Amino acid sequence: MYKLNMKLQRTKEDEENARKDRLESAKNSLVPGARIIRGGDAIPVYVNEIACREWFYPLSEVNDIGMFSYIEKDENTDTDRPWATRFHPDVNVYYYILEGKGKVCFGDGGTEFETEIFEFQEQELVIIPREVPYRMEGGWKAICFHSRTGVYGKAAGTVRYPHPVVYMDKPARPTEEEEKNLKDPGTYVCYNQTMSKELSFGKTSGIKSSYLDLQKNREDLNQVVQSYDVNHIYEEVTPVDEQTRVIENIEESEKNACVLGARVLKRADAPAVYNANAGLRQSSYPLTWTDDIAICNLAEKLAESDKERPFDSHAHPDIEEYKFILSGSGSVTIGVGDETCEEERYEFKAGDLVILPRGLAHVDAGGYTALYFHSKQSVFGKTPGDSLYPHIAYVYTRPPRPTKEEEEALNDPGTFIKMNSRETYNVYCPNPVLRVEKNPTDMTHLRPDLFPEKKEK
Numbered sequence: 001m002y003k004l005n006m007k008l009q010r011t012k013e014d015e016e017n018a019r020k021d022r023l024e025s026a027k028n029s030l031v032p033g034a035r036i037i038r039g040g041d042a043i044p045v046y047v048n049e050i051a052c053r054e055w056f057y058p059l060s061e062v063n064d065i066g067m068f069s070y071i072e073k074d075e076n077t078d079t080d081r082p083w084a085t086r087f088h089p090d091v092n093v094y095y096y097i098l099e100g101k102g103k104v105c106f107g108d109g110g111t112e113f114e115t116e117i118f119e120f121q122e123q124e125l126v127i128i129p130r131e132v133p134y135r136m137e138g139g140w141k142a143i144c145f146h147s148r149t150g151v152y153g154k155a156a157g158t159v160r161y162p163h164p165v166v167y168m169d170k171p172a173r174p175t176e177e178e179e180k181n182l183k184d185p186g187t188y189v190c191y192n193q194t195m196s197k198e199l200s201f202g203k204t205s206g207i208k209s210s211y212l213d214l215q216k217n218r219e220d221l222n223q224v225v226q227s228y229d230v231n232h233i234y235e236e237v238t239p240v241d242e243q244t245r246v247i248e249n250i251e252e253s254e255k256n257a258c259v260l261g262a263r264v265l266k267r268a269d270a271p272a273v274y275n276a277n278a279g280l281r282q283s284s285y286p287l288t289w290t291d292d293i294a295i296c297n298l299a300e301k302l303a304e305s306d307k308e309r310p311f312d313s314h315a316h317p318d319i320e321e322y323k324f325i326l327s328g329s330g331s332v333t334i335g336v337g338d339e340t341c342e343e344e345r346y347e348f349k350a351g352d353l354v355i356l357p358r359g360l361a362h363v364d365a366g367g368y369t370a371l372y373f374h375s376k377q378s379v380f381g382k383t384p385g386d387s388l389y390p391h392i393a394y395v396y397t398r399p400p401r402p403t404k405e406e407e408e409a410l411n412d413p414g415t416f417i418k419m420n421s422r423e424t425y426n427v428y429c430p431n432p433v434l435r436v437e438k439n440p441t442d443m444t445h446l447r448p449d450l451f452p453e454k455k456e457k
Contacts (some may be wrong), residue, residue: 001122002098002326002369004068004351006055007040014040017062027342028335031357033062033320035334035344042070043194048181049167050136051081051333054144056194057353063318064375066091066162067193068353073102075139083135084182085168091156092261092292093146095126095136096371098326102138104128106256106263108168110397112233114255114265116191123267125285125296129259133168143324145301147292147375157190164190168391231257241288244269260290270298273423276401276409277310278364282372294390295318295421296373301330303367312410313337313396315361315371318382321374323354330366337361337396337413361396389418389427 007014017038025035034100042055057072077083094395099122106129107115113132120126126142128149130133149155157164167183183189186203234257243262244250253263262269270283280301287293313336323332326348335343338361348368350355356362358378376390377383385392395415401407411417418427 002350003321004039004070004098004326006042006044006351008044013037020234021346023140024344024346027344028360031341031360033060033355033357035332035355035357036346036348037353037355039070039349039353042351043196045195047195048173048178049084049086049183051077051083054195056196059193061159062149062379063193063355064378065322066156068145068322068324069143069195070141070351071095071144072117072141073100073136073139075100075102075137078137080174081178082171083137084171085133085135086165087131087133087168088146089164089166090107090130090154090189091127091146091148091150091155091164092130092290093144094126094296094321094373095142095144096296097122097124097126098141098143100138100140102136102140104134104136106134107134108133113259116252116255118249118252120264123298125265127261127263127265127291128216129263132256132259143371145373147377148379149292149345149375149377149381151290151292151376153377156200161192161197163193163195164188166204234258239346241286243286243288262286274408275299275423276309277312277314277395277411279305279311282423284422284424289387291421292376293373294376295385295419295423296371297423298369299323299371299372300363300376301328301367303330303365303366306365308402309406310399311363311365312399313361313363314393315359315396316356316374316393317359317384318392319358319374319378319384321356321372323356324370324371325350325352325354326369328366328368330364330368331354332364333365334360336363361394363397385418389420389425391421391423392418393417393419394433426453 018041021036037057042057044053044055046053052071052073057068059065059068097120101121103116103117103119104126107113138454166188167185169185170182173179173182188201188204190199235254240260244266246266249264265285265456270285272281272283275282280299282297282299285296288294325348329349331345331347332354333345335341341360395411395413398410398413402411413430414427416432418429430434
């Protein structure tokens with residue numbers, strides 16, 4: 001559905017765009033980090049363990065996301081270069097399928113996790129739970145990302161190596177070079193954001209402790225021991241959020257009931273709604289408390305809405321918002337309505353990753369389709385909103401609307417809102433900012449009687 005033409009080499013145009021972007025971001029030099037990482041700046045890498053080509057977007061230490069990539073998988077590799085089973089400690093990994101179809105297989109053969117199998121296709125969100133082994137099959141293209149910090153407060157990897165992977169097996173490869181460069185089972189590696197460097201922690205033992213069978217080991221106690229299926233007990237005592245209505249997927253995920261959350265969210269699980277404040281149509285995938293990502297919205301904006309239904313200017317305190325452009329083009333202007341910062345403007349197109357810095361107001365324009373998302377915890381350890389309402393916004397402007405109904409749906413400047421992941425509920429908080437302006441005094445001319453100029457001798 002979304003066909004992105006990713007490049008294998010950076011061009012002169014890419015270098016010129018990067019130069020212009022640096023000049024724009026220098027207008028607010030106290031706000032670190034890139035505002036946009038263009039598709040031409042993504043670094044192509046062949047990942048031997050999964051036999052896929054990935055383009056890694058060069059994030060930095062100030063980003064809330066630990067890794068973001070565009071990935072292409074050929075169906076033929078299922079036979080000659082199968083995916084190495086692996087898992088990611090501490091964080092969930094998210095795959096948004098852009099094109100094609102396949103399936104994801106969870107589990108380790110029943111040693112620790114039962115086998116679960118889910119099919120997926122385009123416009124579906126595949127969620128890989130932390131610490132659960134998985135492998136993927138089929139022919140598909142996707143974007144892949146994960147938060148730098150999990151919802152339980154655990155940071156992934158290290159500061160400079162925030163993408164952790166533990167390999168579980170070593171599948172065959174057709175060439176000696178590929179075979180030689182495969183990671184051994186049990187290898188624990190943390191990669192940097194572009195997978196160009198790695199920090200290896202060696203092999204993990206894979207041995208896990210288990211309870212003693214007291215009836216067998218202490219017959220003198222004469223205890224009657226009753227065995228329980230922990231997943232069965234968990235199903236009885238803990239309700240699970242209804243994220244999908246696909247019965248087969250619900251039943252499949254119940255095989256490991258202790259692992260909370262859906263594994264695949266279908267397009268139908270994210271019904272389209274109209275966002276009056278942004279003048280666009282959006283579909284919010286139903287995330288829950290256990291997700292590291294607070295929102296994941298598919299948004300469709302029409303270019304003609306710039307005139308009739310322009311974006312309101314708003315900011316997201318404490319957290320970065322990410323927007324990956326799937327199709328079309330447009331622009332984002334940072335700082336609109338906020339007198340405390342200079343305005344920055346960036347044009348974007350399909351394949352670009354727009355990064356909206358925490359606390360900076362922004363306005364979009366153009367006609368495009370994009371995937372919006374942000375993590376639940378910032379790289380600085382700040383959690384936006386709360387468990388039920390993790391998506392927050394502070395409104396700066398109230399643009400006009402052509403109908404009374406849309407006009408009434410707009411938020412006033414100064415409104416501070418908390419929203420749930422589905423954006424079906426808003427909590428309006430008291431305005432936390434009474435007044436924001438630049439320092440009105442010029443200290444050079446303030447009280448010259450107290451600070452007379454000294455004449456040089």
